Amino acid sequence: MQGCAYVDGRYVAPEDAKISIFDWGFLHSDATYDVAHVWQGRFFRLDDHLDRFEASLAALRLDPGVDRATMRAVMHECVRRAGLRDAYVEVLCTRGRPAPGSRDPRSCSNRFMAFAIPFVWIATPERQREGIDLVVGSRRRIPADSVDPRVKNYHWLDFVMGLYEAYDRGAETVVLLDGDGRVTEGPGFNVFAVYADGARPRVVSADAGVLEGVSRRTAIELARDAGCDVQLRALPLDEFRRADEIFLTSTGGGVIPVATLDGVPVGGRPRGVFGPVSQRLQQGYWALHDDPRHVEPVRY
Numbered sequence: 001m002q003g004c005a006y007v008d009g010r011y012v013a014p015e016d017a018k019i020s021i022f023d024w025g026f027l028h029s030d031a032t033y034d035v036a037h038v039w040q041g042r043f044f045r046l047d048d049h050l051d052r053f054e055a056s057l058a059a060l061r062l063d064p065g066v067d068r069a070t071m072r073a074v075m076h077e078c079v080r081r082a083g084l085r086d087a088y089v090e091v092l093c094t095r096g097r098p099a100p101g102s103r104d105p106r107s108c109s110n111r112f113m114a115f116a117i118p119f120v121w122i123a124t125p126e127r128q129r130e131g132i133d134l135v136v137g138s139r140r141r142i143p144a145d146s147v148d149p150r151v152k153n154y155h156w157l158d159f160v161m162g163l164y165e166a167y168d169r170g171a172e173t174v175v176l177l178d179g180d181g182r183v184t185e186g187p188g189f190n191v192f193a194v195y196a197d198g199a200r201p202r203v204v205s206a207d208a209g210v211l212e213g214v215s216r217r218t219a220i221e222l223a224r225d226a227g228c229d230v231q232l233r234a235l236p237l238d239e240f241r242r243a244d245e246i247f248l249t250s251t252g253g254g255v256i257p258v259a260t261l262d263g264v265p266v267g268g269r270p271r272g273v274f275g276p277v278s279q280r281l282q283q284g285y286w287a288l289h290d291d292p293r294h295v296e297p298v299r300y
């Protein structure tokens with residue numbers, strides 16, 4: 001596997017990037033992480049990812065033992081050593097191992113790690129041209145007051161079982177509802193609905209119970225710039241089903257149009273034909289990868 005990892009203060013090949021099975025990151029999913037991407041040799045919105053990672057660390061009372069400048073330098077160095085132009089770059093911090101015989105998280109030494117591997121798509125460009133087949137999972141999202149979804153975490157069993165449900169139903173991914181039946185998010189992405197019935201398009205996405213995605217923020221900014229009425233609020237399922245357009249946002253692919261929801265074509269469109277807002281935001285998302293305000297060249 002092409003890539004490079006940083007573990008215990010050393011750069012290693014991906015196959016040598018290992019942690020102890022006694023690390024609570026593994027035993028209890030006690031960890032946080034963030035994923036930025038490099039596209040054509042440049043990081044996209046790296047500071048937004050580092051801001052979110054630092055906020056997640058603080059929320060979980062984790063101390064990575066390195067400062068922000070070091071995290072940034074390690075991310076650059078992983079990409080440089082891996083020789084990647086398009087990369088998926090993850091930073092993570094686990095709780096580590098407690099003192100022998102202890103179950104006290106305060107006795108753990110937290111561990112900072114990072115890696116860069118070839119770009120990972122939520123949906124490949126080919127699939128994006130056709131549009132994603134999305135289902136609404138029957139399993140509810142972990143409640144936000146139990147595991148805060150704004151802190152990027154590995155509590156993914158709701159999503160993973162949701163993915164199996166999607167595959168069983170002939171789709172490729174899943175969106176989960178919260179306990180009140182409102183749309184939240186899916187494995188690795190935020191979800192948007194677009195309504196074309198007013199004077200200007202309404203773009204709706206959940207304001208709570210979701211990770212505040214960096215690509216979500218990009219889509220919101222692009223939609224506002226395009227004159228859309230952006231509404232961040234609860235999105236009930238029946239309203240979601242009436243959407244003229246649905247798209248997903250993720251670092252793993254940007255703005256990704258959805259073709260079908262529970263097997264029904266979104267907006268009644270034939271496969272591969274997308275609404276104007278999804279198209280415009282998708283193009284705008286990639287155009288921003290040439291905008292010096294948002295990109296940072298990798299120090300190769």
Ligand SMILES: Cc1ncc(COP(=O)(O)O)c(C=O)c1O
Nearest residue numbers: 188189190211213214215250251
């Ligand atoms: C649960 C969840 N929601 C949303 C997202 C999208 O966030 P971003 O746009 O920052 O990639 C992710 C990304 O991994 C995620 O894991």
